[in-house]
Amino acid sequence: MAAVLESVRALFAETFTIDAENAGDVVARERLLDRAMGEGRFGKSSEKLRFGRLPAEGLALVARDPEHRVIGTVRLWHIAAGVGGDGEAVPALLLGPLAVCPENAGRGIGGALIRAALREARDRGHGAVFLVGDPGYYQRFGFFAENAGHFVMPAPFERHRFLALELREGWLEGGAGMLVANGTRLSSLGRQDRMAM
8 A cells, every 4th residue: 555655645745645544533534524525424325334334444545735634535445246146245345435625625636535545445456346426527537337237225326326446357247236334343343443433
């Protein structure tokens, strides 16, 4: 992960850096999400897959301004995407939430976070990423509704906003069914570990 983050840091060093999220970022991240997305974020279909889970290892990133304040966030989460042609669950990731402080919008921070997260996911051997979002924004990163066509979310969702990207060609081929959370549960951590989240 260090090489990926260093290349992103060098590119944007004058205005912001992309870094791994740490325990000290939790409060700032939650405040950022409240400001950027509002209370309605907890009712989204993707939240049902994230609730009570930890993000995938190494795939929780933040953008920091020159004073090291958190100005952007993205996380990826383990899911099982239905079943594949072999009858086994298809391991994948769910991207979100992605958010940037409103006063820093339009500076390329969201795109930099997505590119860094996808590069890291690919380097860690993950095969596909799903999300629910604006197709006009996410298509530039390779996310398309056609890739998610045989899959469904566990709650009401807008089909045209349900997108997927294959990090490995053919990863989703023959797969179909419901997305199910399968990452580490918060409840499986000790009290000290939960407090660090």
